[in-house]
Amino acid sequence: MIHSCKRKHADYHLTKEAALNEELNYSHYKADTNTWKQYIDGSADIIIKWLKDLGVEYFDVEPLGSGARTWHLFKCRGDAVINKVLAPKAKENGADIVTSTEVTKLITENGAVTGVELKNLENNEVSTVNGKHIILATGGYLNNKKLIADYTNYDANQLIPV
Structure with missing residues (x-):
């Protein structure tokens, strides 16, 4: 997720370029640059708009390991997101799980x-x-x-x- 996030103690800023460079560096420049660009460009709409519009609630944004602060933590963790939001919505729209x-x-x-x-x-x-x-x-x-x-x-x- 690429955005500025107001936290309790500090503002955190991450540019798309910095996120891309971190991922390419992590993969020793073997990862597909275009795929990562598309992922980064769409991440705000996926994480904030789409999931939040479905009712997912976040309580913090943290780093994953030594990486950038991009790991969005959901209230009640993954169980709430998968079993109380995404699965019921998928079934409502005709999906079989x-x-x-x-x-x-x-x-x-x-x-x-x-x-x-x-x-x-x-x-x-x-x-x-x-x-x-x-x-x-x-x-x-x-x-x-x-x-x-x-x-x-x-x-x-x-x-x-x-």
Whole structure:
């Protein structure tokens, strides 16, 4: 998130250029500059406008590790954001949320992902989910070079998970 934030003891200012330079330095200049620019340019709308408009409340902005003060902390942490704001809103808009599953295959048509094959981790049943929009929120996709090579246009050796 790039903005000036009035805190209890000090004002904090971070420019887009400084944020970009910090991320490029962190990745030893292997990260995709254009992707980071887009992320930084859109971060204010995502973090402040979109989430706040949905009802997410923040209580502080802190540094993550030794990085810049950009880590927005939510009231009641991630549980409140995910389970009390984002998931209900997604369901209200027609989304199905599937948990405790493993994606075993991406289904594609003309280069676009149109579905997934899932394995239920509790009973090992396999099922297929098709949809116009498929969101994989796995937490580990960036560390799977085979999936990246098979299903994206990115060079998996050039991606730095952050």
